[in-house]
Amino acid sequence: xxxxxxxxxxxxxxxxxxxxxIDTRLLGMIGAFVAIALAxxxxxxxRASAGGGFDPIGWLTNGRFLIPQNTYNIAVQTVSIAIxxxxxxxxxxxxxxxxxxxxxxxxxxxxxxxxxxxxxxHYLGLGLEHPLNxxxxxxxxIATGVLIGGFQGWLVGYQGIPSFIVTLGGLLIWSRVAYxxxxxxxxxxxxxxFLMLGGTNGTIGxxxxxxxxxxxxxxxxxxxxxxxxxxxxxxxxxxPVWAEVTLSAIAAAxxxxxxxxxxxxxxxxxxxxxxxxxxxxxxxxxxxEAFGLPISVILLLLVALAMTVIAVRTRFxxxxxxxxxxxxxxxxxxxxxxxxxxxxxxxxxxxxxxxxAVASARLSNHSLDLGQLDELRVIAAAVIGGTALAGGLGxxxxxxxxxxxxxxxxxxxxxxxxxxxxxxxxVGVVLVLAVWIDIQYRKRSGVK
Numbered sequence: 001x002x003x004x005x006x007x008x009x010x011x012x013x014x015x016x017x018x019x020x021x022i023d024t025r026l027l028g029m030i031g032a033f034v035a036i037a038l039a040x041x042x043x044x045x046x047r048a049s050a051g052g053g054f055d056p057i058g059w060l061t062n063g064r065f066l067i068p069q070n071t072y073n074i075a076v077q078t079v080s081i082a083i084x085x086x087x088x089x090x091x092x093x094x095x096x097x098x099x100x101x102x103x104x105x106x107x108x109x110x111x112x113x114x115x116x117x118x119x120x121x122h123y124l125g126l127g128l129e130h131p132l133n134x135x136x137x138x139x140x141x142i143a144t145g146v147l148i149g150g151f152q153g154w155l156v157g158y159q160g161i162p163s164f165i166v167t168l169g170g171l172l173i174w175s176r177v178a179y180x181x182x183x184x185x186x187x188x189x190x191x192x193x194f195l196m197l198g199g200t201n202g203t204i205g206x207x208x209x210x211x212x213x214x215x216x217x218x219x220x221x222x223x224x225x226x227x228x229x230x231x232x233x234x235x236x237x238x239x240p241v242w243a244e245v246t247l248s249a250i251a252a253a254x255x256x257x258x259x260x261x262x263x264x265x266x267x268x269x270x271x272x273x274x275x276x277x278x279x280x281x282x283x284x285x286x287x288x289e290a291f292g293l294p295i296s297v298i299l300l301l302l303v304a305l306a307m308t309v310i311a312v313r314t315r316f317x318x319x320x321x322x323x324x325x326x327x328x329x330x331x332x333x334x335x336x337x338x339x340x341x342x343x344x345x346x347x348x349x350x351x352x353x354x355x356x357a358v359a360s361a362r363l364s365n366h367s368l369d370l371g372q373l374d375e376l377r378v379i380a381a382a383v384i385g386g387t388a389l390a391g392g393l394g395x396x397x398x399x400x401x402x403x404x405x406x407x408x409x410x411x412x413x414x415x416x417x418x419x420x421x422x423x424x425x426x427v428g429v430v431l432v433l434a435v436w437i438d439i440q441y442r443k444r445s446g447v448k
Contacts, residue, residue: 025386025441029401033408040065040412047416065412068264072291074404074411075262076199079296080105080359081374082403085381086307087351089399090344092382093324095391096156096163098345100170101352102374103178104145108356110178112141113187113366116194134194142353148174149349150342157341171375179368188365198361199294206263206290212298213259217252224248262297263290296358300400303354308396320344325392373424380427381406384434388442406430 038060045059064070084101091098115137120126126133152170156163196202204212224247231238238244267275267289276283311317323330323337331337360366385402387394409430413423 026395026398026401028437029385029398029405033401033405036405036408036412037066040408040415043412043416065415068261068266070411070415071261072265072294074407075297076294076362077411078400078404078407079199079294079300080355080362081377081381081406082300082400083303083351083355083358084348084374084378085385085399085403086303086396087348088378088382089307089385089387089394089396090311090320091163091348092379092387092389093320093391093394094341094344095324095327096341096344097167097379098152098163098170098348099167099375099379100152100174101348101378102371102376103171103173103175104148104349104352104371105356105359105374106371107148107174107178107181108141108145108353109360109366109370110181110187111144112137112194112357112360113190114181115140116191117187128189128191129193131193133191137191137194138197138354138357141356142350145349145351145353145356146346147349149352150346152349153342153345156345157338175371182366182368184368186365186367190360190365194357195361195364196295197299197357198364199296199358200362201364202295202361203292204295204298205292207292209259209263209290209292212293213256216301217255220251220255221248224251259293262293265291267291296362299354299358303351304396304400311396316340316343321392376424376427376431377403377406380431380434383431383438386438388438389435402434 041063042059043063044065045061045063048062048064049059084105088098088101116128116133120130120133120136121128148170152163152166155161155166192201224244228238228244239247269283272287272289273283311320319330319335319340322333323335323340327337356371359370363370381403382394382399383389383402384405385395385398385400387399406427409426410423413426418426
């Protein structure tokens with residue numbers, strides 16, 4: 001009797017999951033992230049109550065990993081890697097690899113720093129805080145990334161050099177070029193408008209965050225039901241109404257919950273005092289104010305939306321996945337796979353430039369070690385997020401979730417005092433484990 005009951009329960013769960021059409025790998029990644037967060041919350045709680053005896057509830061409540069300030073920091077620190085990971089999805093889907101992203105980020109950052117501190121003030125007579133300084137610097141960095149990325153793509157696509165070799169050369173070259181561009185020095189301070197891209201200085205406030213979150217939730221719900229209407233209009237099968245309602249509720253709750261978590265982070269009293277002092281005012285007694293959504297996180301959301309639209313709604317995206325699935329068939333069908341390779345690498349380079357703006361703005365300067373080992377983190381984020389190294393399969397949201405998992409791991413290990421070399425060992429183990437899980441999943445699902 002017990003076996004029958006368990007079997008029935010299992011079938012019911014599978015039936016619900018199939019009806020909702022939720023990606024099981026996505027659920028697995030979410031589960032892994034939750035497990036990591038809880039593990040470090042308990043670990044930091046144990047450290048905080050050392051010698052207090054066995055108290056699991058106390059460990060969970062006294063932990064420091066899930067406090068608003070830390071979750072805010074994790075969100076801000078994830079942005080740079082996540083932006084590049086969205087581009088790495090396209091690279092890996094087309095059966096290539098890009099090992100140069102960290103070095104290219106460093107070069108783009110160096111270019112942006114020199115534009116702000118040298119070229120604009122000294123050659124064009126525009127001061128550091130001139131309104132054109134930040135946008136011109138960002139455009140220069142993105143253009144640098146696009147040109148170098150396109151050049152690497154040309155070497156891969158038209159000259160037939162394996163992407164591993166081309167980008168390995170880029171890994172060794174571009175960071176050294178960046179060193180010479182800045183003369184081997186840390187460059188700063190940078191333009192205050194530019195620094196708003198880093199996430200620590202640029203936020204939109206609590207009220208604007210709630211408005212943006214509510215708008216995003218409404219758009220997400222509208223998208224779910226618009227897709228349903230489209231399927232009905234074309235005579236395709238659709239989910240039951242209860243399933244659509246459930247997915248709508250999950251989407252809205254996830255978006256608004258994220259906004260609530262971000263808005264729980266308060267501006268430190270000392271910084272709040274300086275903000276009021278700059279306006280010639282004093283902070284009222286008991287006054288508090290939330291940071292709100294960082295501009296860098298909003299930028300990541302816009303990049304994720306744009307890359308998702310490219311992947312699923314454009315001819316360019318369809319060509320990318322078709323080429324990754326079967327390059328020979330794609331070429332025979334009329335797709336210019338060589339030019340496609342150039343475009344994909346150029347896009348990756350542009351995203352490196354954008355990530356460089358976020359990374360250097362978060363640090364408030366261009367440092368010589370910027371971008372080191374970022375190629376490991378970016379590739380790991382894409383692979384952990386479900387992008388198949390065999391090509392033809394990958395998602396933008398999966399890569400972003402993979403970047404979040406990576407950052408949560410690193411932040412948690414730093415909080416509990418794990419040495420940096422051992423942190424890299426853990427990242428390497430997680431990367432290998434993610435690939436092994438992907439292989440096992442493909443074997444069981446019959447996907448090649």
